[in-house]
Amino acid sequence: MKDTKDSWQDSWFDTCAALLTDPQNLRVWSVIVSLFGDLAQRPGDRLSGGALSRIIMPAGIKPEAIRVALHRLRKDGWIDSARQGRASAHFLTDYGRAQSAEVSPRIYTRAAAAPEAWHLLIAEDGAGQTALDDLLLAEEYFSIARNVALGAGPVPEDIDDDLLVFDASARTVPAWVRLRACPPELSEAAHGLLRDLSQADALLPRTPEAISPLQIATLRMLIVHRWRRVVLRQPDLPAAFFPADWPGPACRAAVFDLLDRLPRPALAELEAE
Amino acid sequence: MKDTKDSWQDSWFDTCAALLTDPQNLRVWSVIVSLFGDLAQRPGDRLSGGALSRIIMPAGIKPEAIRVALHRLRKDGWIDSARQGRASAHFLTDYGRAQSAEVSPRIYTRAAAAPEAWHLLIAEDGAGQTALDDLLLAEEYFSIARNVALGAGPVPEDIDDDLLVFDASARTVPAWVRLRACPPELSEAAHGLLRDLSQADALLPRTPEAISPLQIATLRMLIVHRWRRVVLRQPDLPAAFFPADWPGPACRAAVFDLLDRLPRPALAELEAE
Numbered sequence: 001m002k003d004t005k006d007s008w009q010d011s012w013f014d015t016c017a018a019l020l021t022d023p024q025n026l027r028v029w030s031v032i033v034s035l036f037g038d039l040a041q042r043p044g045d046r047l048s049g050g051a052l053s054r055i056i057m058p059a060g061i062k063p064e065a066i067r068v069a070l071h072r073l074r075k076d077g078w079i080d081s082a083r084q085g086r087a088s089a090h091f092l093t094d095y096g097r098a099q100s101a102e103v104s105p106r107i108y109t110r111a112a113a114a115p116e117a118w119h120l121l122i123a124e125d126g127a128g129q130t131a132l133d134d135l136l137l138a139e140e141y142f143s144i145a146r147n148v149a150l151g152a153g154p155v156p157e158d159i160d161d162d163l164l165v166f167d168a169s170a171r172t173v174p175a176w177v178r179l180r181a182c183p184p185e186l187s188e189a190a191h192g193l194l195r196d197l198s199q200a201d202a203l204l205p206r207t208p209e210a211i212s213p214l215q216i217a218t219l220r221m222l223i224v225h226r227w228r229r230v231v232l233r234q235p236d237l238p239a240a241f242f243p244a245d246w247p248g249p250a251c252r253a254a255v256f257d258l259l260d261r262l263p264r265p266a267l268a269e270l271e272a273e
Numbered sequence: 274m275k276d277t278k279d280s281w282q283d284s285w286f287d288t289c290a291a292l293l294t295d296p297q298n299l300r301v302w303s304v305i306v307s308l309f310g311d312l313a314q315r316p317g318d319r320l321s322g323g324a325l326s327r328i329i330m331p332a333g334i335k336p337e338a339i340r341v342a343l344h345r346l347r348k349d350g351w352i353d354s355a356r357q358g359r360a361s362a363h364f365l366t367d368y369g370r371a372q373s374a375e376v377s378p379r380i381y382t383r384a385a386a387a388p389e390a391w392h393l394l395i396a397e398d399g400a401g402q403t404a405l406d407d408l409l410l411a412e413e414y415f416s417i418a419r420n421v422a423l424g425a426g427p428v429p430e431d432i433d434d435d436l437l438v439f440d441a442s443a444r445t446v447p448a449w450v451r452l453r454a455c456p457p458e459l460s461e462a463a464h465g466l467l468r469d470l471s472q473a474d475a476l477l478p479r480t481p482e483a484i485s486p487l488q489i490a491t492l493r494m495l496i497v498h499r500w501r502r503v504v505l506r507q508p509d510l511p512a513a514f515f516p517a518d519w520p521g522p523a524c525r526a527a528v529f530d531l532l533d534r535l536p537r538p539a540l541a542e543l544e545a546e
Contacts, residue, residue: 119444120393120439120441122417122418122421124418124447124449124450125418125419128449144395144437145395145397145398145420145421146398147418147420147421148395148418148420148421155444155445159445161445161447162447162448162449163445163447164417164443164445164446164447164450165443165444165445166393166439166441166442166443166444167441167442167444168393168439168440168441168442169439169440169441170437170438170439171392171428171438171439171440172428172432172434172436172437172438173437174397174434174435174436174437175435176397176401176435177397177437
């Protein structure tokens with residue numbers, strides 16, 4: 001009986017892991033960032049090399065690729081590593097933790113922000129562009145045109161003097177703006193994720209005990225990673241800015257339905273297996 | 274005594290007429306449009322060729338130039354002419370009257386419009402430009418950038434579907450926008466007009482009877498013509514859009530002070546002289 005159970009277990013898990021693996025260009029360092037953000041974001045949280053490999057390898061990622069990615073993350077100051085007995089333990093640096101904490105609210109909120117107030121920034125053609133470009137890089141602004149950006153909430157205090165600033169509320173949003181808010185790649189990624197989440201949901205064992213902590217860690221990592229690539233590219237904008245068939249809200253609901261069925265394991269459980 | 278009085282009269286009038294003559298590029302057809310708009314805009318209003326010459330010539334415009342301008346205005350459908358006994362009478366066509374009536378409210382209002390509501394129109398870069406360009410030609414919009422226009426009042430019903438529309442209220446207006454609302458030529462024209470109006474005001478005889486109907490017609494024509502070239506180029510915008518030293522409101526007050534001292538003569542008075 002054990003063999004049969006194991007092979008059924010492998011089968012649902014492998015299928016789920018394959019389903020939830022991002023079909024586009026899986027960057028290993030970025031997957032590791034998602035994993036630490038999800039499971040080991042608090043100061044003192046550590047994951048051994050062994051646990052990392054066991055969580056990540058089911059996504060079809062080889063140990064060498066994990067080693068290379070860890071090397072890069074260390075070089076970029078995101079992650080640090082320490083010997084721990086005969087093994088090594090990896091953890092987010094203060095910088096990595098700060099970066100992770102900055103995007104976590106957008107990733108993990110169950111209700112998208114729906115600000116009432118909006119402001120528009122307009123830059124002078126040509127020379128004035130720089131102030132706006134700098135802001136677009138640093139802050140959450142939606143770029144309507146090269147010289148126009150839309151921001152949520154009231155006008156920040158320290159806005160550049162060369163920008164023309166309006167309090168604004170959208171009346172009519174034409175198709176070209178909706179396409180800019182939600183380009184085809186983003187729409188496709190969201191539709192694909194919604195479909196894959198629904199299939200994974202159907203495959204997941206109904207009894208929580210049938211899913212091991214490591215399996216949970218893998219699946220959470222894959223879900224969070226794909227959701228992150230949708231939600232962080234999706235500007236927080238009023239519904240009128242999205243196409244009629246925009247699956248963002250449905251996607252968000254499906255992500256948290258599934259994450260709720262896969263409650264975060266304690267780090268100790270992951271090391272124990 | 275008569276000679277002295279006449280020569281004093283000539284002197285103040287000639288000086289005033291010279292002062293109030295637009296220093297920039299006086300287009301005779303445009304002066305005639307100002308004159309008809311000011312004195313003969315109602316249906317049935319007519320001015321003989323003789324009266325026209327007597328009103329216009331003190332601005333240093335020669336009879337040949339008046340003839341050429343009338344010819345052009347007839348060709349463009351603004352003015353028509355009819356024989357009246359041995360002379361000819363000139364009058365605005367229905368088209369000319371409609372054109373004149375369209376701008377009169379802006380020229381003759383004593384209080385600049387101060388709308389509470391504003392809307393912004395944003396066009397897509399490139400292809401979407403055309404819809405906005407068409408609107409800028411036809412309506413009172415202030416062009417903030419190639420792709421952005423600001424309009425007074427609520428959003429019109431029939432706005433192009435391809436334009437992104439915001440209800441908007443300006444918070445910060447940088448120098449480059451104020452320079453766009455009021456370019457140096459406009460600022461210079463307004464400052465110059467204010468100075469010349471003040472000098473003319475000082476020269477004008479205190480006793481109304483000392484000014485003949487024809488002199489009034491000439492001076493009104495010159496004042497209205499210069500004011501027209503300032504007020505129609507000055508967008509109706511909140512004060513924040515103008516430079517601190519913008520003399521628009523002072524100019525408007527001085528124009529109406531002077532026009533009040535020069536009440537419109539009846540057309541019959543102009544023909545009688």
